[in-house]
Amino acid sequence: MKSKIYLVVFFIFVIILVGCSTFTENESASKSSDKDGENYPERPIDVVIPYAAGGSADLQARIISDYMKNEFDQTINVVAKGGGAGSTGMNYVKSAKADGHTIILTAVGPSTLTPNSNDVGYNVTDDFEQISQISQAPYGIAVNSSLNVNSLEELFNMSKDKEVTYGTTGAGLHQHVVTSALVSELNDVNMEHVPFEGGAEAVSALLGNHVIASVNTISELLPHQESGDIKILAVTSEERLEELPDVPTFKELGHNLIGNGAWFGFMAPKDTPKGIVNKLDETIKKALSDEKVKEQFENAGLPIEYLNNEEFTEKVKEENEKNAKVIESLDL
Structure with a gap:
């Protein structure tokens, strides 16, 4: 009788081990897949803007979100989180799960000015992954x-x-x-x-x-x-503007500026998998090359200026450091 009980217990133990092993393998495979961005997105994406609805950020977010919706076959929600000179929305995304399902379309102000003027609870280079710059108004x-x-x-x-x-x-x-x-x-x-x-x-x-x-x-x-x-x-643009061909740039007049205009770009919480960041970057790049999207930006007077993940990351780092020094000297 005891031997039968031991045998049953043994088989139960084996079944549990096999189940745990299978679960671990599946979980590992899922994590690996998520890391590569193969299954992304797995549910609706929230695109946060750190301003009230109705402004330039809202318009740009909706144009890109409409394109992403078709590319990803997923619902894309544009969520306005205004307040605190952009810090409310930035902190909301900073605290979100780093899986690419909550991202932000932010700007130069909330990214490199607000956190250098006040203690708002985040640092753009420490707490966010830069995805793509989409526009810059000189x-x-x-x-x-x-x-x-x-x-x-x-x-x-x-x-x-x-x-x-x-x-x-x-x-x-x-x-x-x-x-x-x-x-x-x-x-x-x-x-x-x-x-x-x-x-x-x-x-x-x-x-x-x-x-x-x-x-x-x-x-x-x-x-x-x-x-x-x-x-x-x-x-302030790098080159003369088409609409102002006779007006020189600061650069050609011999002046190097610490910024060339008011930029907007997408970011995600720190430690968002590289594969997901790349997938978002590639999709945004495609969106900005789409004729309908380009027409919508042009009609709204929004100059498209795309920078990829690496370029945008470097730009944000440099501008953050330079702006911090100037703001400190201004003693605001």
Whole structure:
């Protein structure tokens, strides 16, 4: 009788071992597959934006999400998590499971400015994987057409005799940081920053001669350049812009900037498997090459500027370090 009991127990033990072994093998295979991104996505994806719904980030996220929905045959949800100068959305994604099913379309501000201005609980290079940059809107520096200044050099020369005021969208924001870094490297240039509550207010102040110059996105300046009310003296892009062929870049004028414009890009929580990051990167690249997507970006005045995973990772690292130094010097 005892021998039969021992035999039954033995067989149960063997069955349990086999079951555990099979489960372990399946789990290992699943993890390996997830690591390679072969089965990704396995459920709906949440694309978070760190702003309120309805703005530029929301529009770009929805355009790319519509393309991804068809490519992945999965539901893609665009989720607005505004607040804290972008930190609310960034922290939400930082805390999400690193499996590629919660990602964020973020920008230069929440990534490299907000965490360097305040203790917001994250560092962009330590807590996120960069996937792809999708767009970048260059800035221009402009003066009122009534001013007898026709070049950047003339503006800088004017500042040697009297203080030149320049407006931006706000203290510590990207236009301010980029311009401040440039001015700090120039000898005998006296330019005083005047912050406004957004680009429209800064341009209005320029049109009303309340500031001598203003640094804004090209889309904010272009209509007033075309009407003849302002003169754009230089642009931050690497090359001259098609819509402003006669306006030089800062680079060709001999000025190296710490940033070339307001960029948007996708990121994921740290330790998201490389295979998943690559799969997302490849899909986003395809989306930005799609004629319908390109038309939607163009109609919205959003300049596509794609950077792959490695390029975007390096860019974010460099800009984060440079912006941190400038923000510290500004003592905001």
